[in-house]
Amino acid sequence: MNTTKVIASCIVLALIGTPAISLAKARGGSGGGFSGGSRSSSASGNIGSRGSRTHDQNGAQPIQQSATPKPATATPPSTATSPSPAAQPTPASQPSFLQRNPLLAGIAGGLAGSWIGHMLFDATESSAKTNEAGDAATQTAGASSNNGLLLFLMVLGAAAAYYFLKVRRTPAPVLSGITRSSAVTGSLLAESSTATFRPATTDLDITIADKAAFQQLLTDIQTAWSKQDLAELKHFVTPEMLTYFSTALAENVSLDIENRVEDVVLGRADVREAWTESAMQYATVGLHWSARDYTVSTKKQRGEPGYLIEGSDETPAESSEVWTFVRFQNGKWLLSAIQQ
Incomplete structure (x- = not known):
């Protein structure tokens, strides 16, 4: 029992x-000025925005800090006429x-x-x-x-x-239907799989006057940076870039150091890409220049031990960076991004 x-x-x-x-x-x-010379600054490096192409590969290092959100990566639709068996969705087991x-x-x-x-x-x-x-x-x-x-x-x-x-249970039919992975390129299904909307862009012709403006901006920005003059910098950069400059200068002040870039001479300016989206015009340019780029201690006098922290205040150094400029409806160019 x-x-x-x-x-x-x-x-x-x-x-x-x-x-x-x-x-x-x-x-x-290693470059000069803000992004390279202020090597102790956490705000230095690859910064800024390039419109819809902010996170595109353009041969330079990717932008790490930007006000433009990074879009989610979407898998491009397959171009094959018949999808492979591995690409078919696996039917879910019936409970x-x-x-x-x-x-x-x-x-x-x-x-x-x-x-x-x-x-x-x-x-x-x-x-x-x-x-x-x-x-x-x-x-x-x-x-x-x-x-x-x-x-x-x-x-x-x-x-x-x-x-x-x-x-005796009858198996449920597999309803595969149309998936986004099998959508034809250009269809509404393929378009809806894109995480963010990318505005249409058109190529832009860069003139000699534009290149002269880029050269002048390089000199003006490095001069204002050396003087730690944010009021002057705001005339040459976008508000986003001004925030990065302000942060870097504040860190230098906290560390009792100054980075100076003097006698800037532009050697070459290579336009990598230039385009228009909506009412904004962008130009990404590879800049190569020489300058006396050095960092000093604000607590020491020239000639005292420990005054010169980094670089040389006598010998020019070569620098190369990729700068992106932006303007609104053919206005004046402003610095909007820096890449190494």
């Missing part, structure tokens, strides 16, 4: 525990009946457990009463026989339920 109770208890726990497990599975599832109906399974388990418990304890009570009357052996044998028959019927019913729910 004790063995029968243990077996029945295990069955009850299995019936009650299965819906809980199913429910859990269903839920679980079982217990997973799809955890509430019904729980109710069924509870009813089965109650029924089994009632049968067992009723049989035990009947056996105890019969023992008091003096016919214990016969009644106990009958209860055991009934319990054995009950267990056999339960196993048979569980096998039948498994057969109809698992073996």
Whole structure:
């Protein structure tokens, strides 16, 4: 009788525990000036914005700090006429009946457990009463026989339920449909997969006057930087770049140092790309120049030990950086980005 109770208890726990497990599975599832000379500044480096091309590869180091958010990378649609089998989506496995109906399974388990418990304890009570009357052996044998028959019927019913729910279940059709990965280039599906909208751009012709403006900006910006004059810098750079300059100068002041760039001579200016988007015009130019680029201590006098911290205040050094300039509707050019 004790063995029968243990077996029945295990069955009850299995019936009650299965819906809980199913429910859990269903839920679980070196340059010069600002960027190079201020080497101790955390704001120096590849900074600024280049419009819709801010994060494009242009041969220089990628921009690390920018007010322009970096778009999410989107996988380009396949150009093949027929997608490869590996590209086909894997059909999701269909949930079982217990997973799809955890509430019904729980109710069924509870009813089965109650029924089994009632049968067992009723049989035990009947056996105890019969023992008091003096016919214990016969009644106990009958209860055991009934319990054995009950267990056999339960196993048979569980096998039948498994057969109809698992073996005879009709597989659900795989509805692959049209996916974004199989969309034709230029279609609405392909366009909707793009994370951010990229404005249309057109090429821009750079004139000799534009190159002269770039050369003048190089000199004016380095001069204002050397003088730590933010009021003058704001006339030559975008507000975003002015923030980076201000941060770098504040760090230099905190460290009691100054970076100076003097006698700037432009050697070559190579226009890498120039374009127009909306009302803004951009030009990315590779600048190569020479200048006396050095850093000094503001707590020391010239000639004192420790005055010259880095660079040379006598010998010019060669520098190369990629600067991007921007202007609004043919206005004056402003510095909008620096790349190494």
